[in-house]
Amino acid sequence: MTDCFRWHPRARLFDGAWREVSHVAAGDPVAADGPEGLAGVIGLPAFRIGAVDTPPPLSGPVPVFETLTSGSTGKPRRIYRTQGSWIASFAINGRFGIGPGARVAVLGRLVHSLALYGAVEGLHLGAEVHLLESLRPDRQRLALAARRITHLYATPAQLRLVVDGQGLCPDLRLVLVGGSKLDAGLRRALGVMAPGAAIREFYGAAEASFITIADEYTPEASVGRIYAGVALSLDKAGEIWVKSPYLLIGYAEGEGSAKWHDGWLSVGEIGRVEEGFLYLSGRAGRMVTVADQNVFPEEIETLMLSLPGIAKAAVLPVKDAKRGTVLVAMVEGDPSAEAAILAALRAELGPLKAPRVLFWQANWPVLASGKTDLQALEARLAWPV
Numbered sequence: 001m002t003d004c005f006r007w008h009p010r011a012r013l014f015d016g017a018w019r020e021v022s023h024v025a026a027g028d029p030v031a032a033d034g035p036e037g038l039a040g041v042i043g044l045p046a047f048r049i050g051a052v053d054t055p056p057p058l059s060g061p062v063p064v065f066e067t068l069t070s071g072s073t074g075k076p077r078r079i080y081r082t083q084g085s086w087i088a089s090f091a092i093n094g095r096f097g098i099g100p101g102a103r104v105a106v107l108g109r110l111v112h113s114l115a116l117y118g119a120v121e122g123l124h125l126g127a128e129v130h131l132l133e134s135l136r137p138d139r140q141r142l143a144l145a146a147r148r149i150t151h152l153y154a155t156p157a158q159l160r161l162v163v164d165g166q167g168l169c170p171d172l173r174l175v176l177v178g179g180s181k182l183d184a185g186l187r188r189a190l191g192v193m194a195p196g197a198a199i200r201e202f203y204g205a206a207e208a209s210f211i212t213i214a215d216e217y218t219p220e221a222s223v224g225r226i227y228a229g230v231a232l233s234l235d236k237a238g239e240i241w242v243k244s245p246y247l248l249i250g251y252a253e254g255e256g257s258a259k260w261h262d263g264w265l266s267v268g269e270i271g272r273v274e275e276g277f278l279y280l281s282g283r284a285g286r287m288v289t290v291a292d293q294n295v296f297p298e299e300i301e302t303l304m305l306s307l308p309g310i311a312k313a314a315v316l317p318v319k320d321a322k323r324g325t326v327l328v329a330m331v332e333g334d335p336s337a338e339a340a341i342l343a344a345l346r347a348e349l350g351p352l353k354a355p356r357v358l359f360w361q362a363n364w365p366v367l368a369s370g371k372t373d374l375q376a377l378e379a380r381l382a383w384p385v
Contacts, residue, residue: 003062003063003082003083003084003087004043004044004045004063004083005042005043005063005065005083005086005087005120005123005124006042006043006123006124007023007042007043007123007124008100008123008124008125008126008127009126010099010100010126010127011023011122011123011124011125011126011127011128011129012128012129013035013038013039013119013123013128013129013131014035014128014129014130014131014147015034015035015131015134016131016132016133016134016135016143017134018130018143018147021035021036021038021039022039023039023042023043024036024039024040025043026040026043026044027039027040027041027044028040028041029041029044029046029047029048029056029057030047030048030051030052030054030056031047031048031049031050031052032049032050032052033049033050033109033110033111034110034131034134035131037049037110038110038116038119038120038123038131041065042120042123042124044063045059045063045064046058046059046060046063046064046065047065047066048065048066048067048078049067049110049111049116050068050109050110050111051066051078051111054078057080057252060082062082062083062084063082063083063084064080064081064082064083064249065080065081065083066078066079066080066081066252067079067081067111067112067113067116067206068111068112068113068206069113069205069206069207069256069257076112076367076368077251077252077253077254077256078251078252078253079206079207079248079250079251079252079256080248080249080250080251080252081247081248081249082249084245085209085245085246085247085248086117086120086121086209086246087124088229088245088246089121089209089210089227089229089245089246090121090124090125092227092228092229093121093176094125096151096174096176096200097150097151097173097174098121098122098125098127098151099125099126099127100125100126100127101127102122102125102127102128102150102151103127103128103130103147103148103149103150103151103171104118104119104121104122104127104128104129104130104149104150104151104152104153105129105130105131105132105143105144105147105149105151105152105153106118106119106129106130106131106132106133106152106153106154107132107133107140107152107153107154107155107158107159107162108133108154108155108158108370109133109368110131110133111368112206112368112370113206114153114154114155114178114179115131115133115153117153117209118153118176119131122151127151130143130147130149132144137158137161137162137164137165138164138165138166140161140162140165141162141163141165141166141167141169141193142165142166142167144162144169144172144194145167145168145169145170145171148171149169149171149172150171150172150173150174151172151173151174151176152172152174152175152176152197153176153178154175154176154177155177155178155179155180155370155371156177156179156180156181156182156183156186157179157180157366157370157371157372158370159175159177159182159186159190160186160311160312162193163186163189163190163192163193165193168193168194168195169193169194169197170194170195170196171196172193172194172196172197173196173197173198174197174198174199174200175190175194175197175198175199175200176200176202177199177200177201177202178201178202178203178204179370179371180371181201181203181223181280181302182199182201183302183305183306184220184306185305185306187199198215198216199215199216200213200214200215201213201214201218201223201224202214202224202227203223203224203278203280204227205258205267205269206248207247207248207256207257207258207265207267208242208244208246208247208248208258208265208267209244209246209247210227210230210244210246211226211227211230211232211240211242211244211278212224212225212226212227212230212232212278213225213227218277219277221279221302222274222277222278222279223271223277223278223279223280224277224278225276225277225278226276226278227244229244229245229246230242230243230244230246231243231244232273232278233264234271234272234273237270237284238270238271238272238281239266239268239269239270239284240266240267240269240270240271240278241261241264241265241266242264242265242266243263243264243265247265248265257285267283268283268284268285269281269282269283269284270282270283270284270287270296280298281296281298281299282296282297282298282299283296283298286298288317288325288327289324289325290317290323290324290325290326290327290352290353291323291324291352293352293353295327295353297314297315297316297317297327298315300315300327300329300345300349300353300354300355301313301314301315303345303348303349304329304331304341304345304355307337307340307341307344307345308334308337308340309333309334309336309337309338309340309341310331310332310333310334310337310341311331311332311333312331312332312333312361312364312372313329313330313331313332314329314330314331314372314374314377315327315328315329315355316328316329316330316374316377316378316381318381326356327353327354327355327356328355328356328357328358328359328381329355329357329358329359330358330359330361330377330380330381331358331359331360331361332360332361332362332364333360335360338358338360341358342354342355342358359380359381359382361377361380365377
């Protein structure tokens with residue numbers, strides 16, 4: 001069947017215990033989240049990993065499948081897309097050496113799009129694929145070295161846990177990062193763990209797949225140049241609209257955050273383009289007004305992650321009787337650095353945009369996708385103090 005995921009003759013699949021899992025032709029179209037489930041859906045005209053109590057995807061005129069959004073701004077949503085929308089980018093990413101002889105690893109659950117994409121792409125192109133989600137982060141790092149992994153798909157949240165382990169990964173040639181932007185400290189830690197690995201950061205969304213790609217020539221604050229095959233446009237408000245072969249068909253149930261207009265798609269991100277590089281401000285849905293200024297919490301979070309003493313950060317708006325809205329920050333890291341952090345933020349951002357209070361967290365809440373659970377942090381927030 002054309003435009004259908006295939007199991008390449010050279011492809012091999014391994015689970016967390018390093019057991020090989022064989023391809024099962026014509027498996028269940030609604031498969032469990034794991035290597036056996038993946039092995040049974042490759043080649044089917046319609047499938048989904050996970051949500052086993054939900055009806056299977058409807059078959060259409062072309063092969064289709066369902067996956068999940070990250071859920072960073074709400075409940076994860078099931079999205080419906082053609083298999084061809086991912087296959088279109090496989091050939092482009094093949095230039096990274098993904099194919100026979102490559103050993104690809106993913107760290108996350110297949111129910112989410114980044115891990116599923118990395119696994120399916122590797123099998124389609126003929127690589128060895130290693131699913132490491134079942135392992136603890138320290139064991140994942142050991143597995144990367146022992147299995148001589150050459151290509152790794154991961155989010156920054158997953159990588160922060162892996163770099164805390166021991167041992168080098170000398171065979172790792174390429175780390176493909178999606179989900180959010182790497183901070184400088186994590187980039188340095190990756191360089192120590194895998195000194196021979198290049199880093200490629202993808203900006204995109206489950207609904208749009210790839211939008212831009214960043215490499216070693218990308219300015220630090222940018223998310224990169226436009227990915228091959230993507231057309232990008234900004235409206236007057238700076239909202240990013242894209243058109244490409246990689247877009248979803250729609251949501252499997254209800255409505256999500258994506259908007260359509262004349263074949264163009266937006267997921268509500270605001271940004272700007274300078275000298276061919278895209279810079280993000282943040283999601284329109286998270287933008288807040290502080291002292292008559294539009295503020296994007298994501299920009300402040302990026303700055304905070306560059307400061308000593310902060311491992312994780314989330315900036316939240318709160319109501320204030322005198323000022324209307326002020327910002328506070330939930331953080332994980334070294335509380336003894338608080339005075340220096342607040343001083344640095346006020347110096348860089350000014351007294352109105354800088355978070356007024358830091359709330360230190362011992363257990364950082366994350367979603368199944370690995371992203372910060374903002375709703376859980378908001379529920380912990382005690383304000384005013």
